[in-house]
Amino acid sequence: MIIAEQKPLVKIKEMLAGQQKVLVLGCGTCVTVCFAGGSKEVGILASSLRMAAKLEGQPKIVDEMTVQRQCEWEYIDPLLEKLDDYDAVLSLGCGVGVQALAERFPDKPILPGLNTSFMGLPTEQGVWEERCQACGDCILDLTGGICPIARCAKQLLNGPCGGSQNGRCEIDPAVPCAWHLIWERAEKLGLRDRLLAVQPPKTWTTSRDGGPRRIIRDDLRLPEEYRE
């Protein structure tokens, strides 16, 4: 899932300076699960902003709302009339949610209350770790289900590098060496021989380096006359 964290309150206050009536809008999916932007966080942040405005003697109105998903028209279109009342929306959705709102409501300032961090996994309570960088050409079949693109600091396709020490990455002893994990897993699966083959350079044209990506499934698209 997409992992995000809230921007510091000072930064959020700066973004909202001069806006009289603000809607703090949460998202009920990924950012709820990682405790960054669900209805609970919306409530806490809205209260903090109200308190801060009161202490600073500013006449600010801060309302709160959470939609199921900010990244789908079907959930944000019903906001159309409600947003008329507000000078700005502080989105507690990921970057996709913020951009979906900005696209649907071009006349309304939509401000990001979160920093969208990565696609990851909650490995223990209160710990989220990166697992995928959406490279667009998944090679987990070659690496035993452990991603060297997201988890190796050098994104090596042939590893480990010389910096691996006792199973830890040279960037930080708290970080497991992805290639050490891959090697151990290959041993368990009896696939070590496969790892000995040298992997050629990866094509990055499917990744972000190739520009914004798009997936078109003609079998799922509406006939042309029904498209917006």
Ligand code: SF4
């Ligand atoms: S290889 Fe690419 S798509 Fe597969 S998990 Fe890693 S970054 Fe994600």
Ligand code: SF4
């Ligand atoms: S120590 Fe392991 S994870 Fe770190 S850069 Fe080298 S191969 Fe990659």
